[in-house]
Amino acid sequence: MMNPSPKAPLTMAQLAAVAGVSVATVSKVINQRADVAQATRERVERAMAEQGYVLNRAARSLRKGRSGQIDFLVGPELNSYYAFEILRGVEEALLSTEVRVVLASTHANREREQLWRQQLSDGATDGAILVLADKHSLYLQELNRRHIPFVVVDPFGELGPDDLSVSATNWAGGRLATRYLLSLGHRRIAVIMGEPSHPCTQDRLAGYRLALQEASVAVDPALIRFADFHGERAHQEMLHLLALPEPPTAVFVGNDEQCLGVYRALHERGIAVPDAMSVIGFDNMPYAEWVTPALTTIRQPLLEMGRVATKMLLRLLDGESVETLRVELATPLIERASCAPPQKHP
Amino acid sequence: MMNPSPKAPLTMAQLAAVAGVSVATVSKVINQRADVAQATRERVERAMAEQGYVLNRAARSLRKGRSGQIDFLVGPELNSYYAFEILRGVEEALLSTEVRVVLASTHANREREQLWRQQLSDGATDGAILVLADKHSLYLQELNRRHIPFVVVDPFGELGPDDLSVSATNWAGGRLATRYLLSLGHRRIAVIMGEPSHPCTQDRLAGYRLALQEASVAVDPALIRFADFHGERAHQEMLHLLALPEPPTAVFVGNDEQCLGVYRALHERGIAVPDAMSVIGFDNMPYAEWVTPALTTIRQPLLEMGRVATKMLLRLLDGESVETLRVELATPLIERASCAPPQKHP
DSSP states (O other): OBOOSSSOOOOHHHHHHHHTSOHHHHHHHHTTOSOSOHHHHHHHHHHHHHTTOBOOHHHHHHHHTOOSEEEEEEOTTOOHHHHHHHHHHHHHHHTTSSOEEEEOOOTTOHHHHHHHHHHHHTTOOSEEEEESOOTTOHHHHHHHHTTOOEEEESOSSOOOTTOEEEEEOHHHHHHHHHHHHHHTTOOSEEEEESOTTSHHHHHHHHHHHHHHHHTTOOOOGGGEEEOOSSHHHHHHHHHHHHTSSSOOSEEEESSHHHHHHHHHHHHHTTOOTTTTOEEEEEEOOGGGGTSSSOOEEEEOOHHHHHHHHHHHHHHHHTTOOOSOSEEEEOOOEEOOSSOOOOOOOO | OBOOSSSOOOOHHHHHHHHTSOHHHHHHHHTTOSOSOHHHHHHHHHHHHHTTOBOOHHHHHHHHTOOSEEEEEEOTTOOHHHHHHHHHHHHHHHTTSSOEEEEOOOTTOHHHHHHHHHHHHTTOOSEEEEESOOTTOHHHHHHHHTTOOEEEESOSSOOOTTOEEEEEOHHHHHHHHHHHHHHTTOOSEEEEESOTTSHHHHHHHHHHHHHHHHTTOOOOGGGEEEOOSSHHHHHHHHHHHHTSSSOOSEEEESSHHHHHHHHHHHHHTTOOTTTTOEEEEEEOOGGGGTSSSOOEEEEOOHHHHHHHHHHHHHHHHTTOOOSOSEEEEOOOEEOOSSOOOOOOOO
16 A cells, blocks of 8 residues: 555554544455455545555555465476366465466566566566476576475476475376276286376386286286377377287276377277277376267366465465475276276187 | 655666666666666666666556556356467467466456456456457456456457457358368268357358358258257267268267267267268367377367467557457368268168
């Protein structure tokens, strides 16, 4: 709140007296709280205007040293659906606050990176949600350097010891998918994972190995294939698996988009899903329910990850402590029509 | 730029002399342009600090009466992928500017709506990109009332006579899809459209009717079906079409997600795509390439729509005129594997 007139500013109590309301109500109006009747709000604002007060977001920011905004920062190569689901969770967590979210990704544009650094210096942002960053990320380094709080959603690699993150239980999800296939009677279970460098890949694979070990099924390295997170390479890897002397009867795939490539390879070879091959994905994208056959998959709680990360950030901004640096959200099995017991060979 | 010290502010020329740089360079630093060497920028900033200048985004906003931010406003029911593609276009258009985009959707939350109105009054936003709004939209009415410029992407209904919009050539897209099926030899061509109330549905249908008329094929009302933009109702409508005394040999579908429901209905009835039924969609979602068979579809240029809308908005913010109120972007045919000539019945 600024007072551009030469006379001394009123105290909040004096302003309340002028407006004929309580001090609490004046405070609510100044802080733009919604729980004030419109007529009352107008009375207070009129009194403020008469006394030369300007109630203005930018002016309030100067006073409080807070911008009331947080940055949402994603890598340039990000899948749109994936990012927007997380963003929806961020928005949901902010609904009951006055904080706004700014899309501040610089998309590897150097001028925009410089502008963003300048905006950080200028106090244009109070904190940030980063998606798929690691400790080498420009965003993370700049935020740390300026002591601006942030939370990483689904870290792409190692973080610093004090960095906060929210991810899915990739390890438990990998174990769950594999246990499910084992429970149907499969023993030759292949994996076609996404990027091998992504921690989620390593964690899901560790879950796969453990589930096999628990069931006393030997891990066959020929059945472990890596690709990227898209359809084409998964298609190739599935064709490769089908050409093995002893092909798998089931395959656990790194994400749902890859499953579409796997489906195509199976279709090309005349192999029916789920009768002759079981397929299980990861993510639960909206189309997973509507591809044919409907895809059994492990749900990644993207919206919830965005929401939880934002709530952690809000606690930091309010100077509160968070209970844990690393949060992992559960990854349930969504059972549909792409998995069945293996065929008995005559 | 503010000068909190009691002495009179220096002119830009005096500041340039103190810093030992040109006036143009001082101007660039004040306006946070990226094309200034880091050492030069620091020298100017140091000179400004010594003279009691504060260069700060919020302070600059007060001076210029601009927040440097625009709002991105979507309806609560929006498909995540669709929205994020548009948003990527918005970000792309802003890359060469200093403008930031704020996600300001209120999601039918009344407190958040009130807060947003307050933020508009406070000058927290310079303009807005609205997705799927019409003239009855709260966003549009509030922005108009405050004379804040905006552009609507893919309007959901009628707009006011002076409102700017960017959409796809839905009419031409509908005609193109139908012409393509006609060129393959189809004469019994059905449509399963999305929401009948959406202007895109009406426009695509008009394109379909014209293409049939041009080819002297009578429009059969039994072949025109409406649904929503999701898989389930499209699945039902396809089953309905298959139960007709004389079923279609091809179907033009309102979007790609609906095509997945159509594929399932055909799979359930043992009807092969494209041999026994041609299917063409609309949108070109990322999975369209990877479903089996790969989906032939009409591309909706979502990213480009976001980019063009933002460029129009930036022109308005700079006080320039725009050449046209309504922009429509082309919708090309993406030919894949889901359409073929109709089967010859023996």
